[in-house]
Amino acid sequence: MNKDIMICGVGGQGTVLASKIIAASAMEEGNTVHSAETIGMAQRGGSVTSHVRIGDRAYSPLIPSGSADLILAFEPAEAVRNLKYLKKGGMAVVNRIPTKPVTESLHPSGYNGTEMIEYLQGKCDCIFVDADEVCASFGSTKFFNIIILGIAAGSGRLGIDKDTILAQIAKRVPARFADINRRAFLKGYEIGAGAA
Amino acid sequence: MKEYVMGNGAIALGALAAGVNLVAGYPGTPSSEIIETVSKYPHEGIHLEWSVNEKAALEVAVAAAYSGARALVTMKQMGLNVASDPLMSAAYVGVKGGLVIVSADDPGPISSQTEQDTRRYADFCRIPVFDPASPEEAFKMIQDAFDYSEKYCTPVLFRPTTRVCHAYASIDVPDDYSPKKYEGFVRDPLKWVIFPRLSHRNHGLIEERNINIGKDFSEYKFNSVTGGKSDKAVIASGVSYAYARECLKDHEEIKLIRIATAFPCPEAFLLKALDGVSEVLCIEELSPYIEEQVLKTAGRHHLDIRVSGKLDGKVPHNGETSVELISQILTGFLGISCGSGQMEAEDVPALPMRPPVLCAGCPHRASFYAVKKAMKGRKAIFCGDIGCYTLGNAMPLDMVDTCLCMGAGITMAQGFDHLHRDETCFAFVGDSTFFASGITGVVNAVYNEADMILCVLDNSTTAMTGHQPHPGTGRNMMGNIVDKVDIAKVLNGIGVRKVITVDPLDLDRSVEAVRECAAESGVKAIIFKSPCIAITKPEKKCLIDQEKCIKCKKCIREIGCPALITTGSKGNTPGCAGSAPMEAMDGTADSPDGKRPDEVVVIDRNLCTGCNLCAQICPVHAIGGEDRE
Numbered sequence: 001m002n003k004d005i006m007i008c009g010v011g012g013q014g015t016v017l018a019s020k021i022i023a024a025s026a027m028e029e030g031n032t033v034h035s036a037e038t039i040g041m042a043q044r045g046g047s048v049t050s051h052v053r054i055g056d057r058a059y060s061p062l063i064p065s066g067s068a069d070l071i072l073a074f075e076p077a078e079a080v081r082n083l084k085y086l087k088k089g090g091m092a093v094v095n096r097i098p099t100k101p102v103t104e105s106l107h108p109s110g111y112n113g114t115e116m117i118e119y120l121q122g123k124c125d126c127i128f129v130d131a132d133e134v135c136a137s138f139g140s141t142k143f144f145n146i147i148i149l150g151i152a153a154g155s156g157r158l159g160i161d162k163d164t165i166l167a168q169i170a171k172r173v174p175a176r177f178a179d180i181n182r183r184a185f186l187k188g189y190e191i192g193a194g195a196a
Numbered sequence: 197m198k199e200y201v202m203g204n205g206a207i208a209l210g211a212l213a214a215g216v217n218l219v220a221g222y223p224g225t226p227s228s229e230i231i232e233t234v235s236k237y238p239h240e241g242i243h244l245e246w247s248v249n250e251k252a253a254l255e256v257a258v259a260a261a262y263s264g265a266r267a268l269v270t271m272k273q274m275g276l277n278v279a280s281d282p283l284m285s286a287a288y289v290g291v292k293g294g295l296v297i298v299s300a301d302d303p304g305p306i307s308s309q310t311e312q313d314t315r316r317y318a319d320f321c322r323i324p325v326f327d328p329a330s331p332e333e334a335f336k337m338i339q340d341a342f343d344y345s346e347k348y349c350t351p352v353l354f355r356p357t358t359r360v361c362h363a364y365a366s367i368d369v370p371d372d373y374s375p376k377k378y379e380g381f382v383r384d385p386l387k388w389v390i391f392p393r394l395s396h397r398n399h400g401l402i403e404e405r406n407i408n409i410g411k412d413f414s415e416y417k418f419n420s421v422t423g424g425k426s427d428k429a430v431i432a433s434g435v436s437y438a439y440a441r442e443c444l445k446d447h448e449e450i451k452l453i454r455i456a457t458a459f460p461c462p463e464a465f466l467l468k469a470l471d472g473v474s475e476v477l478c479i480e481e482l483s484p485y486i487e488e489q490v491l492k493t494a495g496r497h498h499l500d501i502r503v504s505g506k507l508d509g510k511v512p513h514n515g516e517t518s519v520e521l522i523s524q525i526l527t528g529f530l531g532i533s534c535g536s537g538q539m540e541a542e543d544v545p546a547l548p549m550r551p552p553v554l555c556a557g558c559p560h561r562a563s564f565y566a567v568k569k570a571m572k573g574r575k576a577i578f579c580g581d582i583g584c585y586t587l588g589n590a591m592p593l594d595m596v597d598t599c600l601c602m603g604a605g606i607t608m609a610q611g612f613d614h615l616h617r618d619e620t621c622f623a624f625v626g627d628s629t630f631f632a633s634g635i636t637g638v639v640n641a642v643y644n645e646a647d648m649i650l651c652v653l654d655n656s657t658t659a660m661t662g663h664q665p666h667p668g669t670g671r672n673m674m675g676n677i678v679d680k681v682d683i684a685k686v687l688n689g690i691g692v693r694k695v696i697t698v699d700p701l702d703l704d705r706s707v708e709a710v711r712e713c714a715a716e717s718g719v720k721a722i723i724f725k726s727p728c729i730a731i732t733k734p735e736k737k738c739l740i741d742q743e744k745c746i747k748c749k750k751c752i753r754e755i756g757c758p759a760l761i762t763t764g765s766k767g768n769t770p771g772c773a774g775s776a777p778m779e780a781m782d783g784t785a786d787s788p789d790g791k792r793p794d795e796v797v798v799i800d801r802n803l804c805t806g807c808n809l810c811a812q813i814c815p816v817h818a819i820g821g822e823d824r825e
Contacts (some may be wrong), residue, residue, distance in 0.1 A: 010550065027366065033200070035364040047550050058359070059441040061363030063521035064535060077548050084541055101548045102758035105749075105797075106592065106629060115545040165280065 001031055001159055002055030004063040005152075008082045009074025010099045011038075011046045014145035018072065019050035021149060021172060025164045026054045028040040036061040045102035047078055054159075070157050072148050074131075075099050076116035084125060093145065093151050093192075097132055127151060127195045134187065143184040150188020155196040162189060200367045201233065203360045206367050207270075207298060208233035210338035212295070213369070215376035217265035218243045220253035222632065223661035224272030225307040225359035231270055232662070235673055244673045246664050249602070249632040252276035254282045254297065261286075261295035261351070264378040268343055270298045273312050277601065278633070280317070286351050286389050287321040288398050293378055294342035295351040302358050303481040303516040309601065311514060313482035314355040318459040322402050324409055325353040325459050328418075329437045331365040336419060337456070344412075348405055351537060357433045357481060359516070394790035406460040414465035418456035421469045421517055424449045428530060429470065432479040433486050436517045440479055442532040443523045450530060450634045463490040467497060477529045478505035481517050505531065554587045556759035557734065557805025559700045559726035560653050564588045564754055565809065566596040566706035566724075567622060567651060571712065575619040577612045579605035581634075583626035585653050586659045589772040592756045596624070603633030610637075610646035620714050621648045628658035628666040630683060635690065641719045642691035649713045650692070650721040652683055653700075655728040663731055687721050697731075700724040729805045736806035738799050744818035749797060751810040751819065759803035760810060762795050769784035 005022055009015045015119060019165045022118060023033045031054045038048040048145060049172030052061045071092040073079030079094045120126050131144045146169060152158045153165055166185060173181045201209065211219065219242060223232050234244055243260075247253035250271040257267035266578035271279060276299040283297065299317070302308040311500065318325035320478045326341050328334035334356055345352040386394070413419060423429075423444075429451040432440040437454045444450050453469045453476075466489070470476060478487035484506035494501050504510045510525060513519070523535025554561050566584075567578070580586055580596030581603065598608055609623035625634050630652055641648055658664040665671050666679040687695045693795070694716060696709045706724065713720035738759075751758045799810075811819040 008255040023364065027200065033364075033366070036359065036362060037364075045550060046552055049441070057445055059330075059361050059438045059445070059520045061435070061438065062362075062518070064442060080544060081547050101550045101759075102553055103549075103551060103756070106756050107753045108762075109546075109548050119543075119545050166579045 001026070003056060003070070004058070004068045004085075005013055005054070005072065005158070006063055006082055006085045007050040007052065007072045007074075008078040009048055010078065011048050011097075011191040013074040014142065015050055015074055017172065018145040018149050019052050020142055021165060021168045022052050022158070022160070024168045024172070025160045026052070028164050028168065029160060032056050032058075033039040033061045034058050034061055039136060047081060070152060071150055074144065076120070076149065077111065078114040080116045080119055083120070086124055089125070089129070091155065091157050092120065093127045093129065093148055093155070094120060095131040095148070096128050097130060099101070125161035127155060127192065129191065134191065138180060138184055143181065145192075146181050146184040147188035150185040150190075151192035153185075154192025154194075156192075157196075197371055198366050199368055200364060200366050201331065202229055203328075203334050203356060203363050203365075204229035205233040205747055206331040206335040206365065207338050207354070207356065209237065209367055210335040210557075211268045211296070212237060212239065212242075212333075212751060213710070214339040214342040215266055215374065216242060216268050216342070217269070217293070217375045217378060218257060218260040218267040220245045220247045220256045220267070220570065221270030221298075222247055222250045222253055222275055222277050223628075223658050223664045224300075225661055226302055226358040227270050227272045227275075227298060228661045228664065229361070230268075230298060231484045231673065246666065246673050248278035248667060250281060254279040254286070257295060257297075258282060258286050258291070258351075259290035259381075260412075260734050261696050263381040264293040266294040266376045266378075268296050268298065271300070272308065273299050273301045273314055274308060274310060275299065275600065276314060276317055283317070283351065284321050285383050287323045287397050288402070289388065289390050290349045290398065291345065291351055293372065293376070294336065294345035295400055296341045297351060298338075298354045298356065299605060299804050300356050300361050301482060304358070306358055311482055312351055313485060315458040315485045316483060318353045318355075319485070321351075322406060323350050323459075323686065324413075324457060325355055326454050327355050327434045327458055328360055329434055329454070329456070330360060331363055333418060333456075334360060335367050340416075344409070348409055350402075350405070355434075357434055363588065410460040410463050413457040413460065413462035416457055416462065418454070418714050419462050419465050420754065421451065422448065423451040425472055426451045428474060428475045428477070429453055429473040430477050430479065430526065431486060431490065433458060434481060435483055436522065439517055439519045439522045440526070442519050443526050447530075447532060447534060455486050456715050458485050458489070461493065461495055462516045465476060465535055466490065466493050468495075470499065470501060473501060475502045476504065477510060477525070478503065479511055479517060479522055479525065480505070484513075499590070503555075510680040551590070552587060553590060553756070553758055554584065555729055556757050556800070556803035557729040558584070559655055559724065559729070559807070560585045561593065561755055561757065562700035562703065562726070562807065562809045563651060563706065564593045564624075565652050566700060566703060568709050569703075570707045570710035571620065574714070575611070577619050579612070579621070579623045581605040581608045581623070581629050582626045583629055583653075585624055585626055588624065590756070592753055602629055607640060608646045609650075610641050610644065613646045613648050618653070621646075622651060623634035623648060624651045624653055626659075626682065627652060627654040627656065627668050628664075631667050631681070635686060638687065638692060638719065638721075639690050646719060647717050648719055649710070650719065652685060652688075652721060652723045654723050654725045657731055659728045659730065675753045683691035683723055692721050694718070694720040695723065696721070697723040697725055700726050701807050702810060703809065729807070731753050734805040737801050737804045738806055738808060738811055738819050740795060740797060740799055741818045744816050745797060746816055746818070747795070747797060748815065750815060751813055752797065754813055755809060757810060759800045760797060762797055763798050
């Protein structure tokens with residue numbers, strides 16, 4: 001399998017765990033995987049990206065522009081910022097709920113996410129999801145990273161078996177959260193399958 | 197066993213597989229995870245340390261290498277400037293055991309002050325350098341680097357770049373490795389004591405040896421040629437080689453030459469690779485080092501070849517390369533379409549900027565604010581330094597007038613003082629930077645009678661690079677609890693008579709301490725001591741009493757804490773179920789003047805650490821109280 005998956009969002013949203021689970025699952029299924037993550041000055045609140053490259057012919061550690069099969073965007077403006085990576089015919093799963101910059105109260109930008117969603121709608125195949133709404137029954141938006149993984153898997157675009165991912169989730173989250181993460185993934189899977 | 201690790205992890209595992217006996221370094225992005233990885237894998241019998249700075253790390257390692265042991269030193273590229281004194285001399289003296297110095301370059305720069313090129317240091321010091329293009333290569337190449345170091349009795353540089361250091365890949369790690377058995381130090385003053393006579397002799401020998409290493413490198417497996425016979429060829433190194441391969445994966449007929457050992461130049465390899473080529477394009481990050489080697493080789497051998505790259509403007513001098521950039525350059529050079537298509541970016545809406553800021557509750561914010569408040573209306577110069585606290589330059593704090601290099605703030609404050617006698621000169625330095633290169637600067641101030649106020653921002657960690665321990669933290673990389681080196685006692689010991697230690701989160705006392713120091717002459721020091729919020733668990737959160745709040749927004753304007761946010765009053769209670777920033781976005785449109793009648797100031801409970809700084813600023817005491825929800 002050859003597949004490029006870009007995960008983007010804002011520091012603190014849990015993008016790293018999502019990319020680690022995808023990478024581990026793809027390897028579990030016998031693929032060669034490379035990935036790269038934002039590290040360094042990017043603190044909580046900064047733009048973050050993870051590039052996951054599945055397949056033997058991925059030489060660059062970063063996904064080349066126009067090559068990503070799938071973008072998982074935890075934030076609408078971050079989806080737009082990274083849209084150049086999506087290939088023609090690729091799909092984006094996008095959280096509708098914006099995260100304003102941490103400097104917003106000091107330097108108001110008026111950003112509220114709607115123009116990003118309108119822009120994306122005209123550009124590519126998207127599944128929009130309201131993180132607050134889908135996370136409500138789990139009590140915290142912290143589970144959004146697992147839900148969005150579920151959506152990606154359910155849409156059929158990830159190309160990795162559901163059970164492989166579930167096994168990796170179980171391996172990587174604390175035991176007492178295993179069940180709720182499983183339910184979060186399956187809820188996402190259902191949304192993804194419904195949207196596909 | 198297979199391990200999915202970062203490039204830095206691959207370097208660490210490669211060094212372990214090579215039987216390294218001693219590992220030392222100083223944290224610096226993008227190199228910090230090498231030592232951290234060594235500490236996470238079995239390393240019995242290996243001495244592991246975060247040294248106080250890169251010079252110390254290299255000197256510790258040089259002694260190990262003189263003893264026949266294998267030593268690894270890690271740092272970022274600017275750390276090599278600090279370590280350049282022992283490096284240059286060690287290059288003349290040579291080694292017995294393998295000595296590999298990893299100096300991670302940071303094209304961009306992404307988190308560095310300079311875009312310097314470690315390969316230049318290799319040339320300058322006349323020692324070999326290895327340049328991996330991927331984590332997999334880095335794992336193998338670091339082992340080769342140790343072998344070459346011992347074969348030619350020389351220190352060896354190893355130069356990964358950010359995209360190699362931070363990329364992840366699967367590495368086959370040997371299940372069984374053990375440190376090298378070493379002979380121990382054998383006294384030989386003619387060999388280990390650097391004197392003019394030794395330098396004169398070895399200088400000649402080193403240049404002769406380098407010719408041999410160049411021949412050896414001409415056979416080195418990572419110096420490679422792919423593609424067919426063609427007029428035009430591409431030369432690439434480091435991660436640019438990986439990018440070029442990506443661009444050319446549908447054009448495998450194009451000749452792609454890869455140089456993994458920039459110095460000594462593998463000239464025989466290069467001559468063979470360039471046979472029949474009339475035009476060559478050199479793609480590399482940072483300086484046009486390989487391009488210059490190609491030009492030299494072409495000149496010396498009278499090759500009829502056109503050499504392109506940075507020097508003729510085809511490749512930019514600054515910044516990173518990328519698949520996109522190389523794709524564009526190759527398309528122009530080769531006249532064929534390289535790389536994949538790109539989505540057209542038209543009418544992209546204005547994207548919100550997300551600049552790095554001091555974290556909510558960061559004690560540095562409080563320290564800067566206290567100094568600012570105490571010095572309001574008085575002439576002062578604020579010298580900053582390297583660390584998270586460089587971010588104190590941002591509005592509204594605006595408290596960093598200069599930032600040069602590690603420890604420079606302390607000595608620069610003295611220079612300013614000598615020329616600006618009517619201004620109070622401050623130096624802000626973090627605890628780790630103080631130990632790294634601050635102490636000698638303070639001695640200089642005491643000795644040369646400077647008037648200055650040293651502000652040590654002591655958060656008990658090396659925060660910026662990922663919270664590494666240092667001499668003031670009381671633990672080391674051998675896993676031992678050790679005596680803390682007390683910064684106040686150090687300052688007293690080197691002649692600073694006035695040293696005040698204060699909790700920066702106690703605003704009144706902090707302001708008072710600054711005023712007290714500003715009223716006296718000589719070298720004064722304030723140690724603002726409060727732990728980094730990223731490694732401590734907040735005990736409480738602050739709340740704004742909306743009945744008392746007069747919406748003056750002084751808290752926001754004065755300290756710019758990310759936890760202080762404005763929002764519509766439409767039933768938003770930050771911190772209830774889920775993420776406040778998300779809830780705060782209720783979609784209420786701003787009115788044209790940017791003000792909203794229903795706007796209120798709230799504290800994002802997910803970010804607040806209860807530092808209480810805002811509560812001490814609020815003119816109507818609307819903020820406070822431990823929230824015992």
